[in-house]
Every structure is written in C-alpha cells, then in structure tokens.
Amino acid sequence: MHDYSTQSVRPGVEREELEFDVLFVGAGPSNLAGLWRLLDLIEANNARPGARKLEGLTIGLIEKGDAIGDHAFSGAVLDPAALVELCPDYQERGFPSEGEVKREEVWLFTERGGFQAPVPPPFLRNHGHPIVSLSRMVRWMAEAIEQREVPGVDVMLLPGFAGSRVLWEDGRVVGVQTADKGINADGTPRSNFEPGNCLKAKVTVFGEGPRGHLARELEEVLQLQAGAVNPQLYETGAKEIWEIEPGRVPDGFVLHSTGWPQGDGESGGSFVYKMGGNRLAVGYVVSLDTRDPFADAHLALQKFKTHPRIKPMLEGGKMVQYGAKALAIGGWYSMPRLAFAGGMLVGDAAQMVNAARLKGIHLGMKSGLCAAETIVQALLEEDFSEAALSRYAQAFMASWAGAELHRTRNFHQIIAHGLTPMAALKLGISLVAGGWTPGDPLRGSSDARATQSTEAFYGKAGVKRDSLDWGVKFDGRLCVSKLDDVYASGVMHDEHQPGHLKIVKGDAVCVGCWDTKGSPCTVFCPAQVYEMHPDQDGRVEKVAIAFSNCVHCKTCDIKCPEENVIWTPPEGGGGPKYTLC
Numbered sequence: 001m002h003d004y005s006t007q008s009v010r011p012g013v014e015r016e017e018l019e020f021d022v023l024f025v026g027a028g029p030s031n032l033a034g035l036w037r038l039l040d041l042i043e044a045n046n047a048r049p050g051a052r053k054l055e056g057l058t059i060g061l062i063e064k065g066d067a068i069g070d071h072a073f074s075g076a077v078l079d080p081a082a083l084v085e086l087c088p089d090y091q092e093r094g095f096p097s098e099g100e101v102k103r104e105e106v107w108l109f110t111e112r113g114g115f116q117a118p119v120p121p122p123f124l125r126n127h128g129h130p131i132v133s134l135s136r137m138v139r140w141m142a143e144a145i146e147q148r149e150v151p152g153v154d155v156m157l158l159p160g161f162a163g164s165r166v167l168w169e170d171g172r173v174v175g176v177q178t179a180d181k182g183i184n185a186d187g188t189p190r191s192n193f194e195p196g197n198c199l200k201a202k203v204t205v206f207g208e209g210p211r212g213h214l215a216r217e218l219e220e221v222l223q224l225q226a227g228a229v230n231p232q233l234y235e236t237g238a239k240e241i242w243e244i245e246p247g248r249v250p251d252g253f254v255l256h257s258t259g260w261p262q263g264d265g266e267s268g269g270s271f272v273y274k275m276g277g278n279r280l281a282v283g284y285v286v287s288l289d290t291r292d293p294f295a296d297a298h299l300a301l302q303k304f305k306t307h308p309r310i311k312p313m314l315e316g317g318k319m320v321q322y323g324a325k326a327l328a329i330g331g332w333y334s335m336p337r338l339a340f341a342g343g344m345l346v347g348d349a350a351q352m353v354n355a356a357r358l359k360g361i362h363l364g365m366k367s368g369l370c371a372a373e374t375i376v377q378a379l380l381e382e383d384f385s386e387a388a389l390s391r392y393a394q395a396f397m398a399s400w401a402g403a404e405l406h407r408t409r410n411f412h413q414i415i416a417h418g419l420t421p422m423a424a425l426k427l428g429i430s431l432v433a434g435g436w437t438p439g440d441p442l443r444g445s446s447d448a449r450a451t452q453s454t455e456a457f458y459g460k461a462g463v464k465r466d467s468l469d470w471g472v473k474f475d476g477r478l479c480v481s482k483l484d485d486v487y488a489s490g491v492m493h494d495e496h497q498p499g500h501l502k503i504v505k506g507d508a509v510c511v512g513c514w515d516t517k518g519s520p521c522t523v524f525c526p527a528q529v530y531e532m533h534p535d536q537d538g539r540v541e542k543v544a545i546a547f548s549n550c551v552h553c554k555t556c557d558i559k560c561p562e563e564n565v566i567w568t569p570p571e572g573g574g575g576p577k578y579t580l581c
C-alpha cells in the first residue's frame with residue numbers, strides 16, 4: 001500500500017484534537033449542498049413537536065483553498081434540478097448566474113470547418129439552464145450557510161485547511177488530520193510551524209472532487225472499488241476565460257464540439273459558454289484513457305481557438321483567467337462503494353458525472369442532499385455503522401440522479417476511441433434503450449495503463465514531443481503558452497515546503513519512461529510542473545518538479561503511465577486562485 005501520510009506524520013508532535021459530529025472535507029458544490037441541507041433537516045426535526053431534539057451539535061467543513069471558491073473549477077452550464085430542491089427561490093436570493101442558455105450549437109469539427117447538428121442531441125440540450133462560474137457559485141453557497149443560525153448547531157467553515165490523512169480507529173473512519181504548516185523542504189520545522197489538527201467526527205463526508213487524495217486512501221484500505229465494473233476514469237479539462245469585444249457572441253450562447261483537434265481514435269471535446277460582463281469561457285477536455293503518450297489538453301485548447309468558428313469570437317479580446325482540472329467521467333460502472341463505517345463519498349470523488357452531458361454539479365449536489373438525509377437519521381439513532389450510512393447509497397441510486405447515471409452507463413466506453421460510425425450506432429441504440437447497448441456493460445481500461453509507447457503510437461521509438469510539429473504558434477494573444485496560462489491561474493504555494501508531488505517508485509522509472517514514452521507527464525500536465533532536462537547526449541537522471549506551478553488538477557496522479565506519482569495536499573491555502581472559473 002502507498003504511504004498517504006504526506007509530511008504530516010511526525011512522531012512526538014502534539015496535535016490538538018477537535019471533536020465534530022459531522023465533518024465535511026472539501027467545499028465543492030456536493031459538500032456545500034450536503035451541509036446546507038443538513039442544517040435545513042436539523043431545523044425541521046427540532047421544530048417537529050415530540051421529535052427527539054438534535055442539539056449541541058458541531059459541524060465542520062475544511063477546504064484546502066485559501067478561501068472557499070479559490071479551487072472551484074468547472075465549465076459550467078448547470079442543470080438546476082438539485083439546486084431547485086435545495087433552494088427553490090435561488091433566483092430571488094441573488095444566485096450568481098452568468099446568464100441563461102438561449103442559443104446552442106453542437107459541432108463535429110474538422111480542421112477548417114465541420115458539421116453542425118441541425119438540433120442538439122437530447123443529452124446536450126441546455127435551453128434555459130443557468131451558465132455559472134463554479135467559483136462564484138460555491139462562494140454564494142458558503143455565504144448562505146454562514147448567514148444561517150440554527151439553534152443548537154455550531155457550524156465552522158475552515159478554508160485554508162487540507163485534509164492530509166484519514167484517521168482510523170478499529171477499522172472505522174473517525175475523521176481526518178489536517179496538513180502541517182511551516183515545514184522546510186528537508187522536513188525541519190520553521191518558526192511559523194503549525195502542526196495539523198486531528199479533526200474527529202462521528203461521520204466524515206469526503207467531497208474532495210476528482211481523484212481525492214483521501215478518497216484514494218479509503219479506496220485502497222476499504223477496497224471500495226472492488227464491486228465496480230470499471231476502474232475510475234477521467235478527463236482533463238483546460239479552460240480560459242476571455243474578455244471579448246461586445247457583440248461578438250450573443251448572450252446565452254453555448255457551443256459544444258467533438259472531432260478536431262483531437263486525432264482519430266481519440267476522445268474529447270470542447271465547450272464555449274457566454275458569461276456575464278462580456279466574458280467567454282473556452283475550454284477543452286481530453287479523455288485520459290487515450291493511448292497517445294503526448295495527449296495535452298492545454299495544447300488542444302490552443303489549437304481549438306484557431307478554428308474558423310471560434311477565432312472570430314476571440315478577436316480583439318483578452319484572456320483573463322486560466323485553469324485546469326480532472327473530471328471524473330466513469331459514471332455508473334466506475335462508482336466505488338459510497339458508504340462505510342464512519343464515512344461517505346459524494347460527488348466527483350465517487351465518479352458522479354454524466355459524461356454525455358459534461359455535467360456533474362447537479363449529481364454531486366444531489367448526492368450531498370441524500371447524504372444529509374442519512375446523516376440526520378444516523379444522528380437521531382446514534383448509529384454510524386456502514387449499514388446505517390449505506391441508506392445514503394440506496395437513496396442516491398434510487399433517485400433521479402442514479403437513474404441519470406444509469407441511463408448513460410456506457411457512454412464513455414462507446415466513444416472512448418472517437419465518434420466512429422460504429423460508435424454513433426451504439427450511441428443511438430443506447431439512447432433509445434435506456435443506456436443499454438450491445439456488449440453492456442462495456443469495459444474500460446485504467447487511464448494510466450492505456451498509454452502506449454511513442455513507438456507504438458507515433459511509429460518512432462524514442463521520439464520526444466518537442467521534436468514534432470504541433471501546428472500551433474504561441475503568439476501570446478490567441479495562443480497562450482502553458483507558463484503564461486499558469487500565471488493567469490493565480491497559483492501560489494509556499495516554496496519552502498516539501499514538494500507535494502511524490503515520485504513513489506524512484507527516478508529510474510522516470511528515466512525508463514523518458515526513453516520509451518517520452519515522459520507523458522511533461523506533456524499532459526496543464527501547468528508545466530514536470531520537466532526533463534537531458535544532457536548533451538540526451539540522457540536524463542530524474543524528472544524536475546516545479547510543484548509551485550501545480551493547479552491541483554490531479555492529472556499526474558491519474559495518468560502517469562508508470563503509476564509513479566502520488567498527488568498529496570500541500571500546506572492548506574496553496575494552489576490556484578480562481579475567481580471566474
């Protein structure tokens with residue numbers, strides 16, 4: 001088993017222990033919806049005549065971003081189904097919508113043109129849905145929670161604290177330890193050393209988003225993936241926010257495309273969403289089960305912007321923010337066990353994304369709502385066993401969200417190698433047959449292991465990415481280099497701390513990967529964290545890791561073909577600073 005403890009196990013260090021009834025890890029939409037609903041339900045319970053009162057409760061939420069919303073990153077067009085359940089009057093309560101979808105285009109792009117669907121396929125119909133910045137949306141949710149006063153309940157929102165390891169007692173989860181702060185790269189404490197705390201809870205809700213570091217530990221220790229058909233699967237999405245000239249894109253405009261610049265046999269696609277204030281979100285997602293060792297979401301985005309349908313929208317405009325993140329696309333057949341003694345997994349941490357719709361916010365939020373209902377029951381019965389908490393899993397699977405994931409259960413596998421005529425046929429069948437398609441369940445392979453050698457994929461043994469022509473000129477205006485984009489993410493880490501990206505199998509493995517696969521980490525990382533510096537003879541000794549560039553997308557942890565990288569949380573507060581993403 002991997003060591004997930006990061007820098008936070010230090011024998012002899014005294015740690016404060018804080019007791020919670022319920023602890024949420026991660027301030028994404030899934031957990032914030034869960035916490036909000038939990039407060040509603042406790043209030044409703046306590047107002048019910050004759051009901052056993054839930055009083056003297058302490059509920060905590062930790063978030064590794066410096067402020068809630070700093071690490072929130074998405075597309076995003078929101079299916080408001082779960083939001084309406086949570087807050088039916090959200091529009092009157094100042095919900096930060098960027099506009100409402102009014103005009104939609106869906107394309108199969110070729111390099112110079114393409115084919116536009118006469119009407120969007122059913123799964124890409126978004127008419128009337130709000131366009132949002134997830135960063136702004138979760139700030140709004142956190143503010144609404146902060147303004148609540150529920151008698152008998154103490155709520156603590158704790159941004160700037162990263163959960164670094166799971167706390168266990170007799171095989172059950174009893175909380176998390178937060179990461180130490182103020183340590184030197186060599187592990188010695190600095191004058192500002194602050195030991196992480198042990199946050200103990202009767203129930204811990206893990207909503208870390210895609211490829212959660214703690215969720216990984218839980219999966220391994222509790223074998224949560226054992227009953228799943230497929231491994232957990234991901235895409236990486238890179239996105240830029242542009243300020244554009246007025247009139248270039250109408251309000252409420254949404255475009256999705258597949259095809260170019262992805263090569264044949266590859267899967268991915270784009271999104272273009274008109275936001276408020278004459279801003280435009282332009283993004284590209286690349287499936288990580290690609291065989292291509294040089295797959296690169298950032299490069300795909302740069303090429304995509306040069307397409308004749310897209311370029312005129314951006315002319316005269318300016319890129320103002322950049323971000324990147326993994327997206328958990330495995331869906332129904334990749335979902336882990338959702339509940340265990342003392343804890344639950346919600347949202348992207350449990351692969352709850354509808355890949356066909358490129359949507360997971362509403363599903364994650366619904367999982368939070370279902371989790372809250374189960375937690376109230378557990379608090380009333382004082383039973384936090386796996387059997388008691390598993391009612392959450394049953395409720396989620398039986399809800400509209402479970403049905404939606406079931407209906408698209410084969411989607412990614414069908415198009416994993418591109419929208420071929422056979423894939424289109426299978427997709428058509430699955431649309432009319434409630435998700436069934438010949439071969440159901442279609443199997444998927446691990447993202448890391450799907451990567452081929454450069455010889456197998458490019459027909460050139462030992463070829464390096466920089467020796468190939470990628471057809472993009474980084475002019476700093478339309479096509480932005482990775483480093484310039486990283487700057488626009490606002491990313492910052494205390495550079496004195498130990499690197500949080502762990503090479504677990506040794507440098508020799510990286511050297512072998514350079515020789516055979518051209519070091520995919522130096523290509524797929526959307527923040528240029530990894531670099532190989534060959535000597536005059538082309539030999540390398542190790543990979544150089546600029547961890548301070550890391551935007552916490554988790555792609556390296558997922559896609560390193562040698563499974564040689566583990567992403568661990570840096571000191572709380574470090575990372576990107578998204579305000580519009």
Ligand SMILES: Cc1cc2nc3c(=O)[nH]c(=O)nc-3n(C[C@H](O)[C@H](O)[C@H](O)COP(=O)(O)OP(=O)(O)OC[C@H]3O[C@@H](n4cnc5c(N)ncnc54)[C@H](O)[C@@H]3O)c2cc1C
Nearest residue numbers: 026028029030064074075076077163209237347348360361
């Ligand atoms: C490019 C892209 C486009 C997308 N487009 C759309 C769209 O248009 N519509 C849609 O509905 N969905 C979209 N999604 C998916 C959507 O963003 C996710 O499904 C959703 O954000 C999941 O919510 P979550 O709360 O589960 O996780 P997240 O939103 O990932 O939130 C997790 C939070 O936990 C924090 N965290 C993680 N680990 C720790 C830790 N150890 N300690 C403390 N805090 C921690 C993170 O910093 C983060 O704030 C898109 C995703 C991507 C990447």
